[in-house]
Amino acid sequence: MFYLPLFHRLQGAQCLVVGAGQTALRKLRWLVRAGAQITVIAPQIDPEIQRMRDSGNLIIERREFYPEAVHAGLRLVISATNAPQVSESVFARALDERVLVNCVDRTELCTIIFPAIIDRLPILVAVSSMGQSPTLSRSVRGWIETRLPQGLGRLAELAGRLRLEVKQSLPDVDARKGYWDAVFSSPAATKAMRGSVDEAVSDAQRMLSQQRAGGEIVLVGAGPGDPDLITLRGLRAIQSADVLMYDKLIDPGLLEYARRDVELVDVGKQGPREEAGAKGWGSAVQQTSGERPSGTHMQAAINERLIEEALRGKKVVRLKGGDPFIFGRGGEELLAAAQQGFAVEIIPGITAGMAAASYAGIPLTHRHVSQSVRFLTGHRVADAQNLEWSDWARDDQTLVIYMALVSLETIQERLLAAGRSAATPAVLIENATLPPQREVFAPLAGLNQAVMKANITGPSIIIVGQAVDIAQQAQQLLMQHDAEDSTRAS
């Protein structure tokens, strides 16, 4: 059976509900919201329905159903009883009187069916399985729910407030469509959804008067590696990008979410390990081009391209590994864009250090063991002056060191020389969150040697501190449990 989805105006229309239990209550809430004039017939009344009557939302007839209650003056009748013969009688009578009818859980006794509803008023999403499986419809509703921002209704309010103004300013339909696409995926939309609708209206008006700058720049943190770890907002930005500029550690699966006509720009930079001449984890850039600039020049070229595309009115999404603002040069891109008058939207991502710790079972802070955590970069640590080694050597903190492979020997030596205990638990985590994730645990004094033996080739994070031991304690406890289980079983 095919049911055509329609949105029904019930304001002031007479509707009848037969039954007054919890099922009837769910339907009644929608009818009240739709402004219907409702009569309820039932011998027993749920207290909540009674309260609805007391607030003047409906009339109650406390009695058994009688056929004459269904008459041609009604727009809709709902049977929500668990007496099958009552529903059958309601249905027969409704057909005779040509009134729309829904008997709950009796698809064969319905001329209309209720969908599963996602409510972001004034946006309503209705999901139906054509009566085949209301449970599946509810599951689908759940899947969609998680993808729709809570503040979507406020976004509709923003659109409503500007509708006429935009229509007058942009008579061309395509131009209007382009404008709204740009607004809905701009920082103004984010502001509206967070509740600052007035501010969002001003931003959107500015965009309207600068149609040329329909262009925008979004910095998106793609997370540490596993594509499932990107945020929903980050994913939506990818979906709406005109130009997608991505780093080398980005999972190619994420690029699949982009529009078909998106312009993909690979801006993978050289990591410190490659710069040092070691056999690195390889970059898309290296594989596809031998002529790219690296380091500072490469960053300047990225900044220029971001702005160039935005000035052409494009939505440029800069997809960066981990979080854009943790050792990601996101700040430089933000400043370069601001210099040209572009407010950048920043969507955070899970940084590799936090993800590596979580996936390895290491709490970065732990009561009585580590009161603070420091994110450090090992990049060129060997040449750097004035590093606070004595600060880093304090025992009550966890160090999370990015890009540490090339300088691991120096880092280890200096931490020990500054007084960090040789026995401090430490670990290198390679390819965190990805299927080949590897962990090399060793006391600080032996970490470099253990890592050299392990032949690490992937991106890696080093964590140093007493909290690292928690992961190993947990492992041991689990192994003890397994051993006890197998002893009991044999």
Ligand SMILES: C[S@@+](CC[C@H](N)C(=O)[O-])C[C@H]1O[C@@H](n2cnc3c(N)ncnc32)[C@H](O)[C@@H]1O
């Ligand atoms: C230029 S930094 C970018 C960091 C990124 N912005 C973040 O927040 O995770 C690149 C370094 O991050 C670390 N890294 C990135 N992804 C990683 C992963 N999946 N596993 C381990 N380390 C990773 C490595 O130390 C790598 O050299």
